[in-house]
Amino acid sequence: MRILVTGGAGFIGSALVRHLIADTTHEVLNFDKLTYAGTLSTVEEVARSNRYRFVRGDICDAQAVRGAIAEFRPEIITHLAAESHVDRSIDGPGAFIQTNLVGTYTMLAEARSYWRTLEGAAKEAFRFHHISTDEVYGSLGETGLFTEDTPYDPRSPYSASKAGSDHLVSAWGHTFGLPVLITNCSNNYGPYHFPEKLIPLMIAKALDGEPLPVYGKGDQVRDWLFVEDHVRALRRVFEQGQPGRTYNVGGNNEKQNIEVVRTICAILDRLRPRGNGASYAEQITSVADRPGHDKRYAIDASRIRDELGWVPAETFETGIEKTVRWYLDNEDWWRPLVAARAADRRGIEQ
Ligand code: NAD
Secondary structure (H helix, E strand, O other): OEEEEEOOOOHHHHHHHHHHHHHOOOEEEEEEOOOOOOOHHHOHHHOOOOOEEEEEOOOOOHHHHHHHHHHHOOOEEEEOOOOOOHHHHHHOOHHHHHHHHHHHHHHHHHHHHHHHHOOHHHHHHOEEEEEEEHHHHOOOOOOOOEOOOOOOOOOOHHHHHHHHHHHHHHHHHHHHOOOEEEEEEOOEEOOOOOOOEHHHHHHHHHHOOOOEEEEOOOOOEEEOEEHHHHHHHHHHHHHHOOOOOEEEEOOOOEEEHHHHHHHHHHHHHHHOOOOOOOOHHHHEEEEOOOOOOOOEOOEOOHHHHHHHOOOOOOOHHHHHHHHHHHHHHOHHHHHHHHHHHHOOOOOOEO
């Protein structure tokens, strides 16, 4: 199949592109604006494949989107391009409204125009798959899980913009009959994660002997999913999912942020000891909490398991070990990004 991936230079999009080129026979067009969050070094290992193409473009630019679709003639559009960092959405929500809402509208409008020109089996097979987050559901108390029927209750400008984009996708399905799919996934981690997000940030700071800043008491709970498990779920959904349906994707790995940071420190203590018997955990410090910080997210992923047979291959323990090892082995990928970002110091994504 020909698969157009928006945001294929970002963290999850690039994992999807690498998977599709390395493990399938699908063709891929990566459409990405290359914002601060996207770099082609994430897809370098597959870029020479004759099944891979890249177009630099903005999803808000209807003409650019139309041109890419007309030329590539995708059978599937997987839409991942977004502004994705909660802290940045608090500092400057405008870009989130533009890319996540106007950009998703533009993708839908252009996908629909193209889909209407298709006939027979090609029209039948076409899918528009929107990749979204569990943050649209709001925050949980001590118990309970997000299901696909949980009412939307977004709390940050980021999650509100993603909730809005989900509603647009769903409306294009209901109103215009566009064959849409939506997945809402929990927090991802793994290789090529940008070093301003919690896990890579902590690894980088630990290695540099800097304080490890944890919001408040670090008792916020997230349900962590290894990124390669997420992209296997995405493929299962766009290949076999039922149009019009939403699927929650999660790893069944609820952890408090402080536990995540302590686990990283323990792995580093083993793999790259600081010497003189000191532990990286001594670098942990508490910083003022994020405004409106959601307390707990947790996913019920039984629909995608029961209907499509997807289950994650990694536990948190195996995934975090792979991730820490990857960051130790790939300092030349993340060090230049850390240096570039030091200029505009950011908080932490949790
Ligand atoms: P990311 O920030 O790492 O990557 C986003 C990519 O989109 C970048 O390559 C960027 O250059 C590109 N982009 C941004 N604005 C664009 C525009 N206007 N036009 C074209 N390209 C543009 O994000 P990610 O973590 O890979 O997330 C991908 C998607 O998955 C997002 O839609 C996000 O909401 C969703 N998601 C992320 C997580 C997570 O834990 N990271 C969890 C659930 C869902």
